[in-house]
Amino acid sequence: MTDLISPDFTFSQSNLQTFDYCRRRFYLRYVKKLIWPAQLVSDQQYIQDREAGVRFHRLVHQHFLGFEASLLRKIADGDPDIRVATWFETFLASPMATLQGKLEPEALFTTKIAGHPLSAKVDLLQIDGENISIYDWKTSRHLPKLSTLQKQTQSKVYPLVISRALNLGQPGYETARLRMIYWEANFPGQTIEIPSYQNDWKKYQLEIAASIELILSLRREEFVATPDEKKCAWCEYRSYCQREKIAVDSKDIEMTDLLEGLTKIPAEAFDSWG
Amino acid sequence: MTGILPQTPDETQRNTTDYVDFPSLFLSGPASSGKTSASLLRLQNILENPQESTLILVPQRSLAEPFHQFLRELGIAEGDQVSIQTMSSLVRRMISLFWPIIASHQVFEHPYEEPRFLTLETSQYYMAKIVDPMIDQGRFNNITLPLNRLYSQIIDNLNKSALVGFPHTEIGQRLSSAFIGEAARQNVFSDVQNAVDQFRGYCLQNNLVDYSLQVELFCNILWSNQTFQKYITNQYDHLIYDNSEEDPPYVHNIIAQWLPSLKSTLIIHDDQAGYRSFLGADPISSLTLEKLCQQSLVTTRNYVSSEPIQELRDCLRDLKNCQPTQGLIDKTIGFPEKRLCFFPELLEEVTHEIEVIRALPGGDQKKIAILTPYISDSLRFSLSHSLETIGVQVSIQKPSSSLTQDPVIKTLIILSKFAHPTWEIRVSYLDAAVALTNAIEGLDLNRAHLLLGDFDQHNPYLTALPEGVPSERIPSDLIERYTGLRDWLLSSDPAEPLHSFLSRLFGEVLSQAGFRFEGNTQSGTSTAVLMESFRKFSISLDRSLQENQNLASQAFIKAIDSGLISALYLSEWEVQPNNSVLIAPVMSYLMRNEPVDYQFWLNIGSQGWYERLEQPLTHPIVLSRNWQTGKQWTADDELAYNQANLQRTISGLLLRCREKVFAFTSDYNEAGVEERGQLLTVFQNLFRKALRSKNGR
Numbered sequence A: 001m002t003d004l005i006s007p008d009f010t011f012s013q014s015n016l017q018t019f020d021y022c023r024r025r026f027y028l029r030y031v032k033k034l035i036w037p038a039q040l041v042s043d044q045q046y047i048q049d050r051e052a053g054v055r056f057h058r059l060v061h062q063h064f065l066g067f068e069a070s071l072l073r074k075i076a077d078g079d080p081d082i083r084v085a086t087w088f089e090t091f092l093a094s095p096m097a098t099l100q101g102k103l104e105p106e107a108l109f110t111t112k113i114a115g116h117p118l119s120a121k122v123d124l125l126q127i128d129g130e131n132i133s134i135y136d137w138k139t140s141r142h143l144p145k146l147s148t149l150q151k152q153t154q155s156k157v158y159p160l161v162i163s164r165a166l167n168l169g170q171p172g173y174e175t176a177r178l179r180m181i182y183w184e185a186n187f188p189g190q191t192i193e194i195p196s197y198q199n200d201w202k203k204y205q206l207e208i209a210a211s212i213e214l215i216l217s218l219r220r221e222e223f224v225a226t227p228d229e230k231k232c233a234w235c236e237y238r239s240y241c242q243r244e245k246i247a248v249d250s251k252d253i254e255m256t257d258l259l260e261g262l263t264k265i266p267a268e269a270f271d272s273w274g
Numbered sequence B: 001m002t003g004i005l006p007q008t009p010d011e012t013q014r015n016t017t018d019y020v021d022f023p024s025l026f027l028s029g030p031a032s033s034g035k036t037s038a039s040l041l042r043l044q045n046i047l048e049n050p051q052e053s054t055l056i057l058v059p060q061r062s063l064a065e066p067f068h069q070f071l072r073e074l075g076i077a078e079g080d081q082v083s084i085q086t087m088s089s090l091v092r093r094m095i096s097l098f099w100p101i102i103a104s105h106q107v108f109e110h111p112y113e114e115p116r117f118l119t120l121e122t123s124q125y126y127m128a129k130i131v132d133p134m135i136d137q138g139r140f141n142n143i144t145l146p147l148n149r150l151y152s153q154i155i156d157n158l159n160k161s162a163l164v165g166f167p168h169t170e171i172g173q174r175l176s177s178a179f180i181g182e183a184a185r186q187n188v189f190s191d192v193q194n195a196v197d198q199f200r201g202y203c204l205q206n207n208l209v210d211y212s213l214q215v216e217l218f219c220n221i222l223w224s225n226q227t228f229q230k231y232i233t234n235q236y237d238h239l240i241y242d243n244s245e246e247d248p249p250y251v252h253n254i255i256a257q258w259l260p261s262l263k264s265t266l267i268i269h270d271d272q273a274g275y276r277s278f279l280g281a282d283p284i285s286s287l288t289l290e291k292l293c294q295q296s297l298v299t300t301r302n303y304v305s306s307e308p309i310q311e312l313r314d315c316l317r318d319l320k321n322c323q324p325t326q327g328l329i330d331k332t333i334g335f336p337e338k339r340l341c342f343f344p345e346l347l348e349e350v351t352h353e354i355e356v357i358r359a360l361p362g363g364d365q366k367k368i369a370i371l372t373p374y375i376s377d378s379l380r381f382s383l384s385h386s387l388e389t390i391g392v393q394v395s396i397q398k399p400s401s402s403l404t405q406d407p408v409i410k411t412l413i414i415l416s417k418f419a420h421p422t423w424e425i426r427v428s429y430l431d432a433a434v435a436l437t438n439a440i441e442g443l444d445l446n447r448a449h450l451l452l453g454d455f456d457q458h459n460p461y462l463t464a465l466p467e468g469v470p471s472e473r474i475p476s477d478l479i480e481r482y483t484g485l486r487d488w489l490l491s492s493d494p495a496e497p498l499h500s501f502l503s504r505l506f507g508e509v510l511s512q513a514g515f516r517f518e519g520n521t522q523s524g525t526s527t528a529v530l531m532e533s534f535r536k537f538s539i540s541l542d543r544s545l546q547e548n549q550n551l552a553s554q555a556f557i558k559a560i561d562s563g564l565i566s567a568l569y570l571s572e573w574e575v576q577p578n579n580s581v582l583i584a585p586v587m588s589y590l591m592r593n594e595p596v597d598y599q600f601w602l603n604i605g606s607q608g609w610y611e612r613l614e615q616p617l618t619h620p621i622v623l624s625r626n627w628q629t630g631k632q633w634t635a636d637d638e639l640a641y642n643q644a645n646l647q648r649t650i651s652g653l654l655l656r657c658r659e660k661v662f663a664f665t666s667d668y669n670e671a672g673v674e675e676r677g678q679l680l681t682v683f684q685n686l687f688r689k690a691l692r693s694k695n696g697r
Ligand code: SF4
Pocket: A021, A022, A023, A024, A025, A026, A028, A224, A225, A226, A231, A232, A235, A236, A237, A238, A239, A241, A243
């Protein structure tokens, strides 16, 4: 155990995924907190996609807050990116728009694993009697494969955190089931569902605890650069690591959510009003 | 038990922790009387119920540090059970999320389009668009002010109207009716009103949401809306509101209406504070919350200051009736050993005293703050340099810093100009040479001049980088680097958004081998600051400009050059090393709420210890809720204001001091001017009294 990671460091799917991607990148982003402003990709498309995705997520959030669909449609129609209105229309026409039960949009949950907080911010949590589902809205250009999603840290962290927050691991809940549902606005008919049960959560817990303990045990020099230099093409630190010079095009991207967890200048640094 | 909690809470603290028996509590008392510590114990109790959530509300982020530290010690992630916010951040987030409600009120010309939020800087940019033509028409002609200060004071008025809660259409009238002076000056207030009206109109036409509109929309539209109310009451069960006296009245109004729906509320009010009055803080309005709470407790103990310091504070609060002893003075106040004539001698003396303190047993553990009304760059530089020579680490808190003072940012701006010759912005030879030396490893100023070629005395400017002039005095690798940089700049696409251009310039050239940003982490941060500043600017622009990124980038660079976009408010997120001497402006220090063992008060002759900034176009008191509309602001009012301000400052500082204050001044200040302000007089009176009592008179 080294003291590089402070006891209050909150683990999340995004920083654990970064560790899987490259240990050095985890170190530079979350331990050294190095702001290195090199571009992730060479074109603006990726940023535009992401920003449009953020606005779509907000509309869906507003839908679950109880706003009239007609009002939200007008907002979607006013969006500078026409895809947002299309995605939102697709969403309204899907069964997702009429989910029943207790619905918690954009909710943050935290649990403790290996002595550290582990948090999950879910797009929507649905508790409908025995049925508990975690929804994740996506606006990907290509439909991800089930096997890819199953391997993603998110598909393990979210069920683990929610099962613990709802005490589903306790005796008496042996048959409890959680569904992780990925709904793609560009492929609405092809919802991907990953169910999990007590045994899975136990497995996830062991796996994630092991990752966290490994991170906690590493010395500075053990946060090594990834041997797979291809990955450096989508990393903001590539010039810092002297790996690559020029960003590649976003269409070659293998990994989504590259910008998540990026070390940024805090917004309040730009304003003096409180 | 965590390290930050009081080990043996007193009775008031114990009662405060009990959120069941004291569900709606107003706790008041001076700083350092254990109020925030008690609120942490209360929070700890609330946290025992993991189903319930708490909002910690503070007027300014720096005041939230004890809460962050507490959560860190408990290993609790912020945002789940506990959310720490300022009202401004809450307002901003809520407007964005509940925009459909605002849209349905049709206040804006394009209600269903996204709002574009303005920062203080981008507000200034738009205010300039309105005020500059007015100036061309001869308006504001009685006022001599740098343009950016003129814009910011008009914006300040608009913000005050929202924070205090009066119509923005009354600003000119309120200022004018309080003004005593030449009639010609009165016209300027109608110019202010005119600019304010136009600005508001422009914002509504273009979906621009400045700070004043954020507050108005939140108070007048969102707060009373049922969907919003349902959301906000579901979000938080408990409220802990610290330093309520530092918030403006609109926040107190909101809390007053919120109180009945919360399971528990603790409001903490610091007596004799209200340091942010220039930002609309209103302690009188804060006190109105006391009546609305079911219980009220008062703390009186001081957990920080030594007894002599407390005695000194009591004495200075009522100097007329106090008989200080020489013993008290010796224990609590340190002076220079000799009379100091010039400012550099003062800095030497400060350094010497700190060296003495550090050499005492346990001295290196003592916390020290050097405080002065303003911190100039030269003061910052000289003091940190002389302290570093004696091995003392320094951390500096500045309320804001100028983007263009940063050499990395300055270099990036100049190189951006060279990459965009169509902007036709001229760069002086000297600036170009400095930028090149900042960018290219191994290049000095002489060689940079050689590369730039002949200097034309009649036109000492460049709009593009010339081809490098070969010279035997310049090594070939330097010429290669220069040519590489120049070619890269010339090949860039002018339509590329500036933040993307900067990021590539950084990643593809300046952070590569042979250039000075290679492996230099500070240069990464500075580049990111400039990129983010542009991004904020760019999103406030209308769609046509956003679509023409070349024009957007040009407008941004011009706005920086003219000082409109200048400030970066680093102090709130810059991490201060623990064991260092803090150098801070007095007001910023008071708002950190962090006691120290020794305080050095520099320039005690300065009027900056109590006087307001010269603001001919606005007035924090006249526009406050406590000013009787129509009453004139006289010289007596100014005097009384200054005295109250000085009292509050002295008292606030001593409440945050454990052992001793060093009161230092030199005959001539930094600018070579003699100063004899009221704080100096206070000390002189104190010594005279002590001397008299020593001599038995
Ligand atoms: S550039 Fe490559 S090695 Fe360096 S942090 Fe990024 S992914 Fe890791």
